[in-house]
Amino acid sequence: MNLALFRAFPNEHLFSLLLRLYKLSGYGDFITFQKNVGIQDRFLHANKVFSSTAEKLITHLEDRDETIKAHSVVPLWQMSVGQIIDVEDTRLQLFNHMNEQQLFGFDTSWHSCKKCRQDDLVTYGTSYWHAKHQLPSVFECYKHHCTLDKGVEPVKNLFTEILPHQVVAWNPVLSRISGDLKCWQSFVWKIDAISHNQPSTVADIKHRLIELLGLNIQSLPKRKAICELHNPHFESALGPVLIKYIFRDYTRSTQRGKTNILSSMFANIHKAQGVRNPIYWVALAYWQRAKLGLN
Template identity: 25%
Template sequence: MIVYFPKPYKNELYYSILARYHFYSGDIHPSYTLKELTGRARRINFEVPIGIDNLVTKAKIFSSTYSRDYFINNHTIIPLVRPFKKKEWIQKLIGSNFEGLRHNLFGNKEDDIKLKEHLYYCPECLKEQFGKYGEGYWNRFHQIPGIFVCTSHRVALIKRSVDIHNIYGIEFVVPRIDDIKKEQKKYKSDVLRSLLNLAEDVDYLLDKNFDAFPAEFFYEKYVTLLEMKGIAYPMLQRGNRLKNLLLNYYPHEFLEMLNSSFISNSSWLPKFNSNNRITTLQPIRHLLLMRLLCGSARDFFENEYLYKPFGTGPWICMNPLADHYLKKVVKKVEVSVHEANRAIQGDMKCSCGFVYRMRAWEKSPLDIEYFNNRIMKKGHIWEQKFNEFIEQKLKINEIARRTKMSRPTIRKILRDREKSSDSILKEEKKYIKISEKTSEYKKIWIDLRAKYPEYSRHELNNKNRAVYTWLRKYDKEWLEANSPDVKKVYRGRKKGYSVEADYDFLHKTQKIISTWSEFEEERQKLMRKSKYRLQKILGLGENFDSIRIKYPLTAAFIESIVESTDEFRRRRVRNVLEVKFRNEEVSFHEVAEASNLRSYKRDEREELKQYIQKLVEEHNKI
């Protein structure tokens, strides 16, 4: 039980709360404080609140607001990371009381944004803290990787000299009033502006305290924004185009500070061809992309984006035979990607059935030079009017004038119609012949069944294969309904014992064992004579119980020559002494190391140790 607990200040870092408690508690050693508050006496983690459950148990007597969620959401940097991680990852981390964190929250790869190695603070904030509270504290916002300015005072943060990641043991550091006087770093105006923008986006996320979003949320929104920027297609070029856009948008010095300038050949940008890598992208880099593509993190999370390469419509109808020609009545556009050049295209679909295609860069269909090549479908109105022109026997020149098409195009349409009519006629004739023949064969099949009522389906088929084959192809449903039921015959496949096969496998096994040393030489290492390995060499995929039943002689021989694990270890020791240390004096540890026997079982250790020691002594006497 504790008799005092410091009231946490707004955005105070979890570590800072512990440090202030230590300062006022009078504990001689920091480990006492850490053990008392968190139940741990090991090193401090500056990113996650290790031991928080123990702290909450002791601190909640001072305020009912002190809970696990209270400290996580208000005094750690987890709210910045949480929206971008999988929900299961966050639940597992918190559920394990933060013991399961193998890596830091921001990654530890060489090309990741580097963690801060020191505590940072704003001198103006510190001055206000001492003036208002009589003491200072560490702001969680200022400790986030990539944050080097204060959004409240728009000045650079100052680095405290203590290296927080190389503290030997445990140390609690609190701000001093003398820290206010330290000199601040000056940034170029464009770098300062980028740093402030990033800091504002981080501030927004900490304030909103979002839960985890699904990876699809980010992937789909990013792709929409890439489309709006005109760099989404071709998909294989997304990464390079986005990289160039980012390098042109942010100052190089700013990207260098965030280890994100692409100096190495590797790129930290996702490929944006699936949502798999979205959850591995660092939060700060997410914010860089959001600011680049839509203006800010606030805009990204609070606005909906729709890709409309052709505007909002309505669009004009290009059907010259409709009464709404050139009027804005088209309300539907179907956007797709061209299969060959991967460019964006849109099919404008009018209610009259007329469909024409435009490219994303085209402003008006009236400006398209060869527009007739863009007509995807003419529709029922156009076809109806065209048929009327044919019935009225209008000349080709007049039809071409009314349809806004050339005379060769009209001639081609007429030729295609004739071919289509001929094709339809042929199909109709073919269908009639098939129907007549099917009816005829049905009668024959019925007669066969009446003549041979006891015959099976197979026997009726043998009587007239042509009829059965035809009906199966053109009216299978009728044939099934008018045929005898299929008689199911079950044939056992169980094989009996074969002496020949057993002897054959036995001889093969004996030959393998007699040439085992050659087998090991080919693989350049010792191999244990195990049941599994012999089965694999012989090609016997069954479990060993099946082999005992099918090939008892072979199974008995295998069981008589297999090596136990201990026998194989001893053979390995003998081999090392005979081959590697031949004519050399050697120690016990050298033999154990060379034999790879460092991880043998504890209960076998003494016996094997004595065996190795005995062989080493005998070897060194020679």
């Protein structure tokens, strides 16, 4: 099958397109279909962007720039990488994700909007997974502004071959939405919009934050001291509702030691391998948004 002959639906996530094409192909199993198009991936998660799978799908489709912007969450991840993921850059598979799925308070499974599902079934005869519904920590539809849904049995991996209309039952991703969470989501959407239209601005935020917080130093003990100084202000600025929503550690009734997000990012003696989820950097930018000119 020549993937270049097929077009993604509006804002269809790349992995949703791969799954949908498999269902149209007549192949007996998903992995055999993948091998036929030069892909082999059993882990198709909503925010997995650094992989040969994503790279090959982007390469197969006609307009690389449009594909990255309209059919993936790649632009937001420029904030974590600290550099522009250029339209000619074919190095997505050279980066690695950190294993962070269990660190967040918000749901990380695949999300869908009821109205989008209904509209898509009428318009296209099928539903599909929208890329913007998968932006980390976002809980409302970018089109209808209604609360997004997650499966009662969460769809964590599209290798299970499930499109939205095939999910048996849904729950809202959030049952109570506070003003703090609304403000946060607006900020995430704002950063995502900038990542599409001014990628150099988003890529530079990471470096500006490091400079602003005085963390551009080599000494680990000095960085740790700075993190200990700043972390209470970071926690206070986000507030208890938002910080629990973002970081799961703050929801635990008992903690082994005190949670310090800044220390985990900048002063961890066990240096983590891979690229952090951009939500860490978005949270820091939200705290420092006035100084960054992002109000």
